[in-house]
Amino acid sequence: MNKLRQALFTRPRVLVLIILSLVLGAGVTQPIAANKFSSIQNQQNDKPKYYTRTRQTYVIPEMILVNQHGKNVHITELLNNDQPVLLQFVFTTCATICPVLSATFASAQQSLQSIATNYRMVSISIDPEQDTSQTLQEYANRFKASAQWTLLTGTRDQIARLQRAFNAYYPGNNKMYHLPYTYLRAANSSQWVRLEGLLSTQNLIEEYQQVVSHSMQ
Amino acid sequence: MNTQTASNRFTGSDHLPHILLTLINMIFFVLLTSCAQSRPDLGKQLYREGKLSSGESVSATTQGDISFSGTQFSCVNCHRRSGYGSSEGGNYVLPVTAPSLFNPRTLDRANLFKKMFKEYQPKRFTARMHMPQMRPAYTDKSLARAIREGIDSAGTQLNPLMPKYQLPDEDMANLIAYLKTLSTMPDPGVDQSTIYFATVISDKIDSVKRRAMLQTMRKFFEWMNRDTRGDLRNPNFSPHYRTEFIKAYRVWNLAVWELKGDPQSWQQQLQVYYQQQPVFAIISGQVTGAWKPVQTFCENMEIPCLFPHTALPEIDKKSAYSVYFNRGLSLEADVIAKQIIQQQADKANIQITQIYSAEQEGMTPADAINNTMKNNNHVQLDNYVFHDIAELQSQLKKLSEIHERPDLLVLWPGAYSREVLEWLQDNPTLANTVYLPSKALDALPQAIPSSLKQRMLFSYPYEVASVQHPRAYRVHAWMNSRGIEVTDKRLQFNTYYALTLVQYGLDAIVDNFSRDYLMEYIEHEAENALNPGTFPRLSLGPGQRFASKGAYIVKLSADEESGVIAVSDWIIP
Numbered sequence: 001m002n003k004l005r006q007a008l009f010t011r012p013r014v015l016v017l018i019i020l021s022l023v024l025g026a027g028v029t030q031p032i033a034a035n036k037f038s039s040i041q042n043q044q045n046d047k048p049k050y051y052t053r054t055r056q057t058y059v060i061p062e063m064i065l066v067n068q069h070g071k072n073v074h075i076t077e078l079l080n081n082d083q084p085v086l087l088q089f090v091f092t093t094c095a096t097i098c099p100v101l102s103a104t105f106a107s108a109q110q111s112l113q114s115i116a117t118n119y120r121m122v123s124i125s126i127d128p129e130q131d132t133s134q135t136l137q138e139y140a141n142r143f144k145a146s147a148q149w150t151l152l153t154g155t156r157d158q159i160a161r162l163q164r165a166f167n168a169y170y171p172g173n174n175k176m177y178h179l180p181y182t183y184l185r186a187a188n189s190s191q192w193v194r195l196e197g198l199l200s201t202q203n204l205i206e207e208y209q210q211v212v213s214h215s216m217q
Numbered sequence: 218m219n220t221q222t223a224s225n226r227f228t229g230s231d232h233l234p235h236i237l238l239t240l241i242n243m244i245f246f247v248l249l250t251s252c253a254q255s256r257p258d259l260g261k262q263l264y265r266e267g268k269l270s271s272g273e274s275v276s277a278t279t280q281g282d283i284s285f286s287g288t289q290f291s292c293v294n295c296h297r298r299s300g301y302g303s304s305e306g307g308n309y310v311l312p313v314t315a316p317s318l319f320n321p322r323t324l325d326r327a328n329l330f331k332k333m334f335k336e337y338q339p340k341r342f343t344a345r346m347h348m349p350q351m352r353p354a355y356t357d358k359s360l361a362r363a364i365r366e367g368i369d370s371a372g373t374q375l376n377p378l379m380p381k382y383q384l385p386d387e388d389m390a391n392l393i394a395y396l397k398t399l400s401t402m403p404d405p406g407v408d409q410s411t412i413y414f415a416t417v418i419s420d421k422i423d424s425v426k427r428r429a430m431l432q433t434m435r436k437f438f439e440w441m442n443r444d445t446r447g448d449l450r451n452p453n454f455s456p457h458y459r460t461e462f463i464k465a466y467r468v469w470n471l472a473v474w475e476l477k478g479d480p481q482s483w484q485q486q487l488q489v490y491y492q493q494q495p496v497f498a499i500i501s502g503q504v505t506g507a508w509k510p511v512q513t514f515c516e517n518m519e520i521p522c523l524f525p526h527t528a529l530p531e532i533d534k535k536s537a538y539s540v541y542f543n544r545g546l547s548l549e550a551d552v553i554a555k556q557i558i559q560q561q562a563d564k565a566n567i568q569i570t571q572i573y574s575a576e577q578e579g580m581t582p583a584d585a586i587n588n589t590m591k592n593n594n595h596v597q598l599d600n601y602v603f604h605d606i607a608e609l610q611s612q613l614k615k616l617s618e619i620h621e622r623p624d625l626l627v628l629w630p631g632a633y634s635r636e637v638l639e640w641l642q643d644n645p646t647l648a649n650t651v652y653l654p655s656k657a658l659d660a661l662p663q664a665i666p667s668s669l670k671q672r673m674l675f676s677y678p679y680e681v682a683s684v685q686h687p688r689a690y691r692v693h694a695w696m697n698s699r700g701i702e703v704t705d706k707r708l709q710f711n712t713y714y715a716l717t718l719v720q721y722g723l724d725a726i727v728d729n730f731s732r733d734y735l736m737e738y739i740e741h742e743a744e745n746a747l748n749p750g751t752f753p754r755l756s757l758g759p760g761q762r763f764a765s766k767g768a769y770i771v772k773l774s775a776d777e778e779s780g781v782i783a784v785s786d787w788i789i790p
Contacts, residue, residue: 050377093758095294096305100378103283127758129766129789142289155786156754174744176305176758198308198378200280 051197053207057190061161065124065154068136068145073152075162079185084119084212086112086204087183089168091127092139097180100198104182106143107201108208115205116187116212121149124162126175128153167194184211254387260395265298267291269388277380290380294759298537299733300399301726303741308378314400314729318355360396361389403730406497406520412467412723412730413494417487417502417511417525419476429705430501430526431473433712436699438471441720445469465728472496476504483510491518497732498523500719501712507531507577512539521736524715524764526708528656529577536762538732540739542711542752543765546629546654549676550582551790552768553652554589556674557625558596565595570623570648572601572612574631582629582654606636613640616647623648634660645669655679658781661773670773674784678768679707679751681783686750710749717747753787 060079064072079085086105090098105121112119125131131139136151145151153159163169170178182195184207193211195203259270267275267288276286295310296302300317302310311317352371355363359370364382367375384392406413416434418427445466474490476483483504498521504511508527515522515538522538528545544551561567571586573579583600590596601616603609616623626648630637634657641647645668655677665673680686692713696703703709722738743764744756755764767789771781 091758093760094305095297095759096303096310097308097378099289099294100279100283103285103289104280107283127756129754129756130758130761132789172745174742175756176741176744178305180308198280200282200377202282203280 049197049203051195051199051203054194054196056167056192056194058165058167058192060165063154063158063161065152065158066133068133068140068151070133073150075152078120078122078150080190082118082187084116084187084208085122085183085185086119086208087122087124087166087185089126089163089166089178089181090123091125091175091178092131092135093127094175094178097198101180101182102139102143104199104201104204105149106145108204109144109146109149111201111205112208115209118187119148119208121145123149123151124159125151125153126159126163126170126178128156128159166192182207184208186211186214255390255394257391257394257398259388260391260393263388263392264292264296264395264399266293269385270391271385275382275384275388277382279380280377285380295378297733297737297759299729299731299737300396301729301731301734301737303737308376310378313396315397316401318360318396320354322352357390357393360393364389364392400729400731400734404497404519404732405495406732407467407730410468411470413470413472413496414719415472415474415490415496415499417474417476417499417504419480419483419504420478421505422503425704426503426526426708429702429709430503430712432701433696433709434471434501434716436701437713437716438469440699441469465723467723474499480504480506480510484514487511487514496520497730498719498735499525501525501715503527512536515539519732521732521739523719523739524711526711528654529581530763532762534760534762538736539762540736540743540757541763542755543678543763543768546578546582547585548678548763548766548790549654549768550585550629551589552676552678552770552788553627554586555788555790556770556785557652558593561595561625567593567596567625568623569596569598569625569627570601570616571598571627571629572603572609572616573629574609574633575602575604576631579629579631586627603633606633609633609636610640613644613647617644622646625650625652627652628657629654630657635662638662641669641673642666645672648672650674652676655768665773667775670775673773675771675781676768677771677781677783678765680753681769681771682780684750684753686748688746688748689750692749707751710751714747714749714751714755718743721747 060076062076065075067073088101090101131153133153136153140151166183168181180198182199184193195207262268269275274287277290278284279290296313300312300314302312352369355370363369367379367381369375445468476486500523502525507529508525509531512531516536520538523540524542530541530545571583573583590598601612603612628637628651638660639662642662645666651673653675655675658675692710718739722735725738726734740757740759748755752765757764767787769783769787770785772784774780774782
C-alpha cells in the first residue's frame with residue numbers, strides 16, 4: 001500500500017494565480033483590464049484572455065551568463081539599461097509550452113520594431129546543463145531570432161538565483177513544472193510587468209505598447 | 218466459409234469461435250470499406266513529424282494568431298507519442314488516444330488521480346481536472362472540426378493552445394485513421410495478473426558486479442510483490458478510492474537475459490528470449506563493451522531500455538526508448554578536453570600525448586579528444602594505440618625514452634587499467650600531468666608514490682563523496698533492512714533508482730499499459746527526489762537521453778582513506 005500512501009501524502013500543491021478564462025467566468029485575481037487598455041480589449045469583442053498581469057519590482061543579481069554565441073554577458077548590463085526588455089524562461093527540449101512562448105516572441109519581432117525600435121528580447125534557459133550555447137544557437141535559428149534576441153545559459157545555481165529573483169522558480173525541483181511567464185520592462189525602469197500564461201502575438205504587442213508608452217509619460 | 222459460419226451462428230455455445238469469426242469478418246468488412254482511402258501510416262507521419270502526404274509541412278495557427286508550419290508543432294509535441302497528452306507548465310493537454318476520443322468523456326478518477334496528486338499543478342489546472350467538460354464521443358466529422366477549428370464534440374471552444382490546422386481532406390482522413398489506432402491495446406509484456414521485465418547481462422561481467430545488481434533487483438521485485446499481495450488479500454483495508462486502482466495491480470516478474478559469445482549474435486539471442494516471454498521494459502543491465510546491440514534491439518522492438526550500467530552507450534538523437542545515466546566515456550573525454558583547454562588557455566602551444574587501447578573503451582574517448590582538438594591550432598596531439606600488453610609496454614617505453622618528458626599524458630587503458638597503473642607506478646615521473654578515466658580508480662594499486670599521486674587526474678562523472686544527498690540515507694536503510702550486501706554502492710544505488718522510477722511510472726499510468734506513456738513519465742519525472750546521491754543531479758525532458766550531463770576532474774587525496782577530491786567545478790562540455 002506504500003505506493004498509494006506515498007501518492008496521498010503528497011507534496012503541497014502550489015496555488016498559482018491564473019484566471020481560468022473569462023469564458024468560464026472564474027477570474028481568481030488580478031483583473032486584466034484594470035488599466036487604460038481596457039477600451040482596446042473591449043473593441044476586441046471580448047475575446048477570452050488566458051493570462052494574468054501584475055506589476056513587480058525585481059532586484060536582479062549580478063552574474064555573468066553565456067549567450068547563444070558563446071560570449072559572456074553581464075546580466076545586469078543586459079537588463080538594466082535604456083532598452084525596453086522582454087524576457088522569458090524556457091528550455092529547448094520543452095515540447096508543449098516553450099515553443100509557444102518562443103513563437104510569440106518570434107512572431108512579434110517585426111511589429112515590436114515599429115513601436116520602440118531598440119528593444120531587447122531575452123530567453124533564459126532553465127535547463128542550462130542541457131542547453132549549451134550551441135544548443136541555444138540552434139533553437140534561435142529555429143525561431144529565426146533577430147540580433148535583438150539574446151538567449152542565455154549558465155550554471156544551475158546562477159539560473160536558480162535568477163529565477164528566484166523573478167519569482168519564477170518552479171515547484172517540486174523539477175523544471176517540467178515551470179509556468180509560462182513573460183516579463184516586460186520599459187527603458188531605464190526597475191518596474192516589471194509580469195504576464196503569466198500563454199499569449200497571442202497581439203497580446204504581447206499590446207502589452208509591450210502599454211509598457212513603453214507608460215514610461216514615456 | 219462466410220456462409221457456413223453465418224448458418225451456424227445461433228446453434229449453441231460450442232460454436233462460439235464461429236460467431237467470433239463472423240464478427241471479425243464483419244469488422245474487417247467495415248474497416249475495409251470505411252478506410253479504403255485512408256492511410257494510417259501517413260497519418261502517423263503527420264502526427265509525429267508534421268508532414269503531409271504531399272511531403273510538405275503542415276500549417277497551423279496557435280494562440281489565435283501565431284502561424285507556423287513544420288515539425289515544431291506536430292501533434293506529438295503536445296499529445297506525445299502515446300497520445301496520453303501531457304501536463305507542462307500548468308497546461309493540461311488532453312489525451313487523444315482512440316479510447317479517449319471515441320468514447321464520451323467520463324470521470325475516471327483513477328486516471329485523474331495522478332494528475333491531481335502526483336504533480337504540482339496550479340489552480341487552473343486542478344480546476345480543469347475536477348470539472349472536465351463532459352462531451353460525447355467524437356465522430357470523424359466532429360474530430361475534423363476539432364482539429365481544424367478548435368471546437369470539441371460538445372461544441373465547446375478548446376483552449377487556444379490547441380492549434381487550428383489547415384489540412385486537406387485526404388490528410389485529415391489519414392490522421393483520423395491513425396488516431397483510431399493510437400494506444401488501443403496494452404503493449405506486450407503485461408497480462409491480467411503479471412507485468413514482465415528483463416535485465417540483460419553478458420558473460421565476462423565481473424561476478425561481484427553481477428551479483429550486486431541482480432541481488433538488488435531480485436529483492437526489489439520480491440518486496441514489490443509482497444506489498445501487492447498484501448493489498449490484494451486485504452480488500453477491506455482500502456479507503457474508498459482503492460477499487461479504482463485494483464485494475465492496475467500486477468505481479469512484477471523479472472527475467473535475466475544472459476548474453477553469450479560474440480556481440481554480433483546478441484540481437485538474435487535477445488529475440489529468442491523475447492519470443493519466449495515478451496517484456497514490457499528492460500531495466501538496468503551490464504554488458505562488456507558497447508551497449509549498442511541491446512539498444513538496437515530495444516529501438517526495433519519499441520521496448521523501453523532503462524538506465525543500463527554502461528560506459529559505452531549508443532548516442533543516437535533519434536532513439537525513443539533508451540535512457541542512460543550519462544554519455545559514459547565520450548562524456549569523460551569531452552570533460553578532460555575542456556579542462557585541458559581551460560587550464561592551458563594562456564599557452565601558445567599545448568602538447569598532448571594520448572595513449573589508448575584499440576578496444577571500443579579506448580577508441581571512443583580517444584576519438585572524442587581528437588575531434589575536439591583537431592580544429593584548435595594551439596594543440597599538438599600525438600596518438601599511440603596499443604592492441605595488447607606487449608604493445609602497450611613498448612609504446613610506454615618509447616615514450617619514456619623521449620628525452621623531453623611529455624607535459625600532458627591522456628590514457629585510455631580500456632581493459633588494461635591494472636597494467637597501465639602498475640607501469641605508472643614504476644615510472645611516476647613519466648609526464649607532468651596524467652589524465653585517466655574514472656574507471657581506472659577501481660584498479661588503483663596499493664601504495665602509490667606521492668610523486669605519482671600529485672600528477673594523476675581523473676574524470677569523475679559522479680557526485681563526490683563529501684556531498685550528502687538526503688535520499689542516500691533512505692536507500693542505504695532500505696538495502697540494510699532487506700539484507701542486501703552493499704558491495705558496489707554506486708551500481709546498486711543506480712539500479713535502485715531505475716527500479717523506483719519504473720515503480721512510480723507504473724503507479725502513474727495506472728492500467729494504461731503503454732510503453733510510450735511509461736517513457737514519457739520517465740522523461741517528465743527523472744528530475745525528482747529519487748536521485749540516490751550518486752550524481753549531483755539527474756534530469757531528463759522530452760527526447761533527452763542522458764540524465765547527468767557533466768563530470769568533475771578529481772585527484773587522489775593525500776591520505777589513503779578519503780578517496781578523491783574535486784579539483785574543478787562540475788564541468789559540462
